[in-house]
Structures are given as C-alpha cells and as structure tokens.
Amino acid sequence: MITAGIVGAAGYAGGELLRLLAGHRHVELVQVTSREFAGAAVTRHFPNLRGKLDIDFGLPDEDALGACDVVFFATPHAVAMRSAARVLAGGARVIDLSADFRIRDIACWEQWYGVVHESPELVAGAVYGLPEVNRKRIREARLIAVPGCYPTAIQLALLPLLENRLVDESRLIADAKSGVSGAGRKAAAEYLLCETAESISAYALAGHRHHPEIVQGLEQAAGGRPVRLTFVPHLTPMIRGILATCYAPVRDPGGCDAESLRSVFVRRYADEPFVQVLEAGELPATRDVRGSNVCEISVHYAEKSSMAIVLAAEDNLVKGAAGQAVQCMNIMFGQEESEGLAGAALLP
Numbered sequence: 153m154i155t156a157g158i159v160g161a162a163g164y165a166g167g168e169l170l171r172l173l174a175g176h177r178h179v180e181l182v183q184v185t186s187r188e189f190a191g192a193a194v195t196r197h198f199p200n201l202r203g204k205l206d207i208d209f210g211l212p213d214e215d216a217l218g219a220c221d222v223v224f225f226a227t228p229h230a231v232a233m234r235s236a237a238r239v240l241a242g243g244a245r246v247i248d249l250s251a252d253f254r255i256r257d258i259a260c261w262e263q264w265y266g267v268v269h270e271s272p273e274l275v276a277g278a279v280y281g282l283p284e285v286n287r288k289r290i291r292e293a294r295l296i297a298v299p300g301c302y303p304t305a306i307q308l309a310l311l312p313l314l315e316n317r318l319v320d321e322s323r324l325i326a327d328a329k330s331g332v333s334g335a336g337r338k339a340a341a342e343y344l345l346c347e348t349a350e351s352i353s354a355y356a357l358a359g360h361r362h363h364p365e366i367v368q369g370l371e372q373a374a375g376g377r378p379v380r381l382t383f384v385p386h387l388t389p390m391i392r393g394i395l396a397t398c399y400a401p402v403r404d405p406g407g408c409d410a411e412s413l414r415s416v417f418v419r420r421y422a423d424e425p426f427v428q429v430l431e432a433g434e435l436p437a438t439r440d441v442r443g444s445n446v447c448e449i450s451v452h453y454a455e456k457s458s459m460a461i462v463l464a465a466e467d468n469l470v471k472g473a474a475g476q477a478v479q480c481m482n483i484m485f486g487q488e489e490s491e492g493l494a495g496a497a498l499l500p
Contacts, residue, residue: 154485157183157220157244159212159235160227163337165249167198168474169224174204176478176492178485181205183220185212218242222481225250226474228336233271236295240274245484246295247477253278253297254365264361281480282369283489284308284424290483298480299369301472302328302362302385305396307369308427308447309464312420314373318413319400319460321370322380328396329386331438334468349389360385393438394468397461405458413460414451421449425490426471426479436465443467444497445475467497 156173160166161184173179184194186209194209195202217223218239225232225248233252240246255261258272269275279293280286282304290296299307306326313319329352335343342348363383370379402408414432421427426445430436436448447466454461466472475493482489 154179154481154487155182155219155221156180156481157185157217157223159185159217159223159225160231161194161209162186162189162197163226164333164469165473166226167337168469169226169477170194170198170201170205172470172474172478172492174201178487178491179481181207183210183213183217183223184208185210187211214238215242218244220244222247222484224248224477225252229265230267230270233269233274236274237271240294245293247281247298247480248278248296249298249473249477251297251300251361251365253295254280254299255368257364257368260364264364280369281476282307283476283479283483284421284427285311285369285372287483290480291486293484296477296480296484298473298477300362300365301330301334301394301466301468302326302360302383302396303366303369304472304476305394305447305464305466306366306383306398307373309396309398309449309462310370310400311373312416313400313413313460313462314370314379315420316416317374317403318408318416319402321374321377321400323401324370324379324381325399326366326381326383326396327386327398328383328394329388330394330468331388331390331392333392334394334472335387348387352386352388354384354386356385390438392467392469393442394464394466394472395436395438396464398464400460400462402453402458402460405455408453408458408460409455410451410453413453417449417451417462426475426493436463438465438467439499440497441465441467441471442498443470444495445471445479445493446497447471
C-alpha cells in the first residue's frame with residue numbers, strides 16, 4: 153500500500169486529489185493538510201466523500217509528510233519550494249501541482265511569478281510530469297512538476313506536428329478557453345457567478361505565466377529550435393474544462409491533407425491511455441471529458457490557408473491537474489497507469 157499525503161487539500165485541485173485517491177485500491181491517505189480547516193473532518197468540506205474517506209484535515213508537518221511514500225503539493229505557487237527539500241529528505245517522493253519546479257530557467261520563473269525561488273537547486277532534478285513525453289524519467293523521479301492545465305492541452309495538441317517538423321514553429325497560435333475553477337478556490341469578485349455567467353472574456357494578453365512553460369516543452373519537441381507562440385487564454389462561464397484550438401502553418405502544403413496529419417497523431421498517441429484522437433470530422437467538447445483524465449484531440453487542415461488546426465479538450469482539474477498527478481504517481485510506483493483514473497466522463 154502506498155502511503156500518501158496532500159498539502160493544501162482544501163482547494164479545487166486538492167479536492168480532486170482526495171476524490172481520486174479515495175477510490176485508488178493501492179493508496180492510503182495518511183496526511184491531509186489545510187491551515188484553514190485543521191481539525192475538521194474532510195467530509196465536512198467535501199460531502200461528496202462521505203462514506204469514502206474518514207480523515208481530518210491537519211496542519212502541515214514536514215517530518216510527518218516525509219514519512220509518507222509520496223506527498224502531493226496542491227498549493228499556490230511559491231509554497232512547495234519552501235517545504236519540498238525537507239519532505240524529500242524524509243524519504244518521500246514529491247509531486248507538485250504548482251509551477252514551482254516546472255520552468256528550468258530560474259530567472260524566467262522569478263520574472264513571471266514575482267518572487268525569489270527558494271529552492272533553485274531542486275529544479276534541475278525535477279521531472280516534468282507529462283507522461284506522454286517523460287514516462288521513462290517519471291518512473292525514477294523523486295520530484296515531479298505536474299504541468300499546468302493550459303500547457304497540457306496545448307502541448308498535446310502541437311507536439312506531434314513539431315516532433316515531425318511538419319509546421320513552421322515560428323508562427324504558432326493557441327486560442328484556449330478555461331472554466332472558472334482554473335483560477336482556484338478563492339473569493340475574488342471577477343470569479344463570482346454574477347461576474348462570469350453569460351459572458352466570455354480574454355485575459356492576460358500581455359503575457360500569461362503559462363507561456364514560458366508551454367514554449368519550453370514545445371522547443372524540446374522541436375529539437376531545440378526556437379518556438380514563437382501567440383497564446384490567448386479566455387475565461388468561460390463553466391465550472392471546469394479547457395478547450396484549446398491551436399493553429400500551425402504547414403511546411404509543405406502540397407504534400408499535406410487532413411488525413412495525413414491525423415495519421416501522425418494516431419501513431420504518436422496509439423499507446424497513450426489518456427489521449428484519444430477522434431475520428432475525422434469529430435470535434436472534442438469539454439462536456440465529453442468532464443471528470444475524466446482524458447484529453448480528446450481532433451486534427452483538421454485548412455487547405456486555403458495551409459494551416460493545421462488541432463483542437464484539444466480536457467478537464468482542467470483532472471488531466472490538467474490532479475488526474476495527471478495521480479497518473480504520474482502510478483508510473484512512479486509501478487502501478488497500472490489507469491488505476492484510480494478509469495472512470496468514464498460525466499454526462500450530462
């Protein structure tokens with residue numbers, strides 16, 4: 153049995169971790185922390201887990217966490233970097249859902265997140281937790297940096313094109329739309345129902361902090377060639393889900409068509425349990441992946457503009473956060489990759 157702890161379990165991603173791990177046959181949750189709710193039963197704040205989980209929130213204790221087999225940090229950015237070293241020293245493996253260890257360039261990370269990184273020595277050894285790219289490294293990792301929700305969808309949509317040099321990597325566009333839960337569980341006026349319902353809006357046009365993370369992964373897929381990406385995120389009036397529509401000009405318009413592009417994706421993701429390449433003409437939708445760890449992808453070709461168009465839909469709290477973290481844990485501990493993640497999406 154894998155003993156697990158969750159730091160910051162009271163947020164949306166933490167709640168998803170609780171839900172997924174409560175149903176995992178090989179995991180025992182032994183440490184669940186929340187400074188705000190310490191001493192209260194988890195089910196008081198997550199009544200959906202009644203009868204599934206009998207544990208109280210506690211205060212973070214790095215020594216107790218270090219005694220676990222694995223510790224998940226479902227905390228805001230700049231929290232895990234202050235505690236991860238001590239938890240790792242205690243013997244636990246760490247899976248961080250924040251951005252603290254995702255970006256290898258420390259100066260770049262500090263610029264985007266606005267604080268000094270307190271554990272830069274850990275960044276070089278952290279493994280980026282995108283199983284479709286780093287599965288072998290994840291198996292041996294001590295510290296996993298789980299990708300962000302936007303980066304997961306956009307990278308999965310563009311990786312096959314860049315790996316096969318099919319598109320001009322200097323003119324990529326990602327138009328991505330997210331549910332409100334992507335902003336986290338917090339009281340902020342711009343995320344209230346009355347502010348978000350019946351409306352869709354773009355934000356962070358001057359630059360989103362996921363941008364350097366996305367480019368880092370895309371440049372790796374492109375063999376180190378520079379990537380230029382225009383990324384525009386949008387907030388949509390739904391609770392969860394991401395739909396990313398990605399555009400990439402093809403290098404050889406004369407030798408390209410929709411089916412040849414789609415076949416590249418089918419081959420690339422043939423053995424991936426949580427990436428589904430849809431049939432020609434089918435389109436992904438966030439409702440089709442709600443509550444699941446699946447990323448649905450469809451591939452199209454706009455002949456008149458010589459543009460590959462790839463759409464990716466995922467649940468930002470599952471494949472975009474907690475589900476991907478559990479997928480990484482399964483790989484790390486030699487479990488079936490789909491353990492605890494095999495449930496169908498929720499409809500309607």
